[in-house]
Amino acid sequence: MTKTNWIKIRRDLHQIPELGFQEYKTQQYLLDYLNTLPQEHMAVTTWKTGIFVYVKGVVGEKTVAYRADIDGLPITEQTDLDFISQHDGRMHACGHDFHMTIALGSLTQIVHERIEHNALFIFQPAEEGPGGALPMLESDEMKQYEIDYIFALHVDPNRPVGTVASKEGLLFANTSELFIDFHGKGGHAAYPHETKDMMMAASTFNVQLQQVVGRMVNPLENAVVTLGKMEAGTVQNIIPESARVEGTIRTTKAKTMPQIKESIERILRGIEERYDCRTRVDYGANYYMVYNNGIYVEQFKEAVTNSSIQFIEAEEAMTGEDFGYMLKELPGFMFWLGVNSPHGLHNSKLNPKEDAIEVGIEAVTKMMRS
Numbered sequence: 628m629t630k631t632n633w634i635k636i637r638r639d640l641h642q643i644p645e646l647g648f649q650e651y652k653t654q655q656y657l658l659d660y661l662n663t664l665p666q667e668h669m670a671v672t673t674w675k676t677g678i679f680v681y682v683k684g685v686v687g688e689k690t691v692a693y694r695a696d697i698d699g700l701p702i703t704e705q706t707d708l709d710f711i712s713q714h715d716g717r718m719h720a721c722g723h724d725f726h727m728t729i730a731l732g733s734l735t736q737i738v739h740e741r742i743e744h745n746a747l748f749i750f751q752p753a754e755e756g757p758g759g760a761l762p763m764l765e766s767d768e769m770k771q772y773e774i775d776y777i778f779a780l781h782v783d784p785n786r787p788v789g790t791v792a793s794k795e796g797l798l799f800a801n802t803s804e805l806f807i808d809f810h811g812k813g814g815h816a817a818y819p820h821e822t823k824d825m826m827m828a829a830s831t832f833n834v835q836l837q838q839v840v841g842r843m844v845n846p847l848e849n850a851v852v853t854l855g856k857m858e859a860g861t862v863q864n865i866i867p868e869s870a871r872v873e874g875t876i877r878t879t880k881a882k883t884m885p886q887i888k889e890s891i892e893r894i895l896r897g898i899e900e901r902y903d904c905r906t907r908v909d910y911g912a913n914y915y916m917v918y919n920n921g922i923y924v925e926q927f928k929e930a931v932t933n934s935s936i937q938f939i940e941a942e943e944a945m946t947g948e949d950f951g952y953m954l955k956e957l958p959g960f961m962f963w964l965g966v967n968s969p970h971g972l973h974n975s976k977l978n979p980k981e982d983a984i985e986v987g988i989e990a991v992t993k994m995m996r997s
């Protein structure tokens with residue numbers, strides 16, 4: 628297949644972004660494409676809106692898996708591209724359209740020029756939430772494969788096309804969402820003593836929350852707690868009965884996460900006591916850290932030497948990825964693929980350079996062959 632076709636496929640997928648576990652059109656598009664390939668050594672199995680594609684190896688002693696996430700984000704695209712998202716308020720703003728296209732590209736090569744190992748391509752739904760990696764990993768469909776190692780990539784807008792980056796050990800943090808509802812008693816702005824002001828409760832919580840990392844977490848174990856949304860009240864002269872805050876927790880050590888949650892709950896018990904209110908905490912989606920096995924990072928480095936792809940030593944980041952769950956159970960690694968966009972991930976103007984698709988296909992296929 629020529630380069631143009633991959634760009635066309637990427638642009639087709641870019642126009643139909645769908646949210647987690649609703650990737651029906653995306654799944655159908657992928658299945659339609661898979662149908663055009665020679666079926667002789669290939670087995671396709673679906674799981675919810677995801678797909679497993681197994682390609683039997685010539686020797687077949689080992690099974691190497693590559694995972695591509697397939698969901699988009701609830702973002703309204705603000706590019707002026709002529710293949711802009713056709714789904715209102717949805718966008719492939721995290722490059723998962725690239726991840727899928729690269730998987731199809733490598734898969735196509737491997738179906739045509741078979742390799743020594745069995746190859747398993749995993750098209751995983753719901754990476755952005757509620758998290759598809761863990762239920763997929765626990766599914767009977769996935770358990771039928773004996774995977775020796777697994778890898779994945781993520782586009783990196785900050786690095787130039789032609790580069791890949793990874794590192795041994797921690798690549799991405801442990802993450803947890805954080806949603807808290809405060810419930811008190813509303814009333815007239817001039818009669819605060821007759822109310823239980825949830826604006827105050829939520830504000831106090833936010834200030835106290837900032838002490839969790841500063842005073843309750845070991846300074847050598849990095850963590851961040853951020854509230855990104857706060858909601859309370861309707862007009863200037865009513866004290867609100869309820870409030871809601873939304874945020875995220877990120878840690879570089881798995882054990883720090885429950886410690887932070889415990890501290891948050893302790894603060895909330897204090898808030899309940901002080902403001903005579905009720906609170907309810909929900910941790911939403913939780914992702915386990917992406918922790919790379921050094922052996923496979925080294926193998927990847929060797930696989931791309933003597934090619935035009937440049938390997939760069941990566942730094943760890945506080946971003947999260949549900950692929951961490953797969954790496955918790957299976958050896959393997961994740962790497963960044965440079966796509967050089969002035970706008971970052973989850974930005975409504977993200978526009979990765981399409982030349983990176985070929986680089987991604989080459990990098991994935993080289994790792995599959997090694």
Ligand SMILES: [Zn+2]
Binds near residue numbers: 755
């Ligand atoms: Zn994302």
Ligand SMILES: [Zn+2]
Binds near residue numbers: 721722723754781
């Ligand atoms: Zn992503």
